[in-house]
Amino acid sequence: MRVYLDNNATTIVDPHVFAEMEPFFVQNYGNPNSLHSFASDTHPAIKQAMEKIYAGIHAPREDSVIVTSCATESNNWVLKSIYFQYILTGRKNHIMISEVEHPSIIATAKFLESMGCRVTYLPINHEGLIDAQTVRDNITDKTALVSIMWANNETGAIFPVEEIGDICGEYNVLFHTDAVQAIGKTPVDVQSFNVDYLTFSAHKFHGPKGVGALYMKKGKELIPLLHGGSQMGGYRSGTLNVPGIVGMGKAMEQAIDSLDFEMSDVREMRDAFEDELLKIEDTFVVTPREKRTPNTILISFRGIEGESMLWDLNRAGIGASTGSACASEDLEASSV
């Protein structure tokens, strides 16, 4: 038997999600922008899927949800767009992220640094958490954007995004959150606090790989990512990924429907498993359970090298990770 313990890297596509997607590969394969019935046959499913996606994050219709190819794209896009809008034009010169963001934020911030942008990397405390006060302490009148993830992919630590968003609102600074690890694990409601941009990715909540999204509040701006056609309101041209959109819609609906199960049953199973692991000598966890997403355990085994343990676990048929999958070819310790 093989055991999969790497759901923060990716999840299995739910069979119901796959079933909804399938017709859009082999029957309703028309380009939605064409002018015949092969095209119009795809429209109801796209509309329905987008409604489910909007509903999943409580986005009102006047806001935008732009479908992308993944969260890495959404994260790169929002930071680079801020660079074009604010840094390059000299209006502002500073962005703020945490030191434990996903590599798609950290590497993009480092790239912008090389282009002249000042970047503050906020530290985490001994529990792997961020103190919202550090955001307030580091904002200047030149700060264009704060980007802090909702939940960390390695520790599961849930960051105080509501509080941070409200601080950003107070200072008129744009706020982006990478909510990849939050969807389906904790309630996500973009109307319940101040947030301008929000990233998510379908393959983290039992949807297909190759489809994600960037939410943008009404009245905010993005530099178009892909020029060409008029798809996605002209922000991201290219023929729509119809099966991907349909799959993300269904996966979002199911993620929201199973949120209670995740927060109760999955949490219980996680806690029981963690209790057993902690009986092993010289083990410890960093972030307290109640401050973590319900599915995540980051456990340290003192004196044991992570990579060698992964090999041993793999030989025993157990898939786990020591860090972000996107940095797994890099044997350096993760910043988390």
Ligand SMILES: Cc1ncc(COP(=O)(O)O)c(C=O)c1O
């Ligand atoms: C917090 C976080 N952000 C972004 C990503 C990137 O997601 P994608 O694979 O859709 O590019 C991941 C995936 O590991 C993640 O965990």
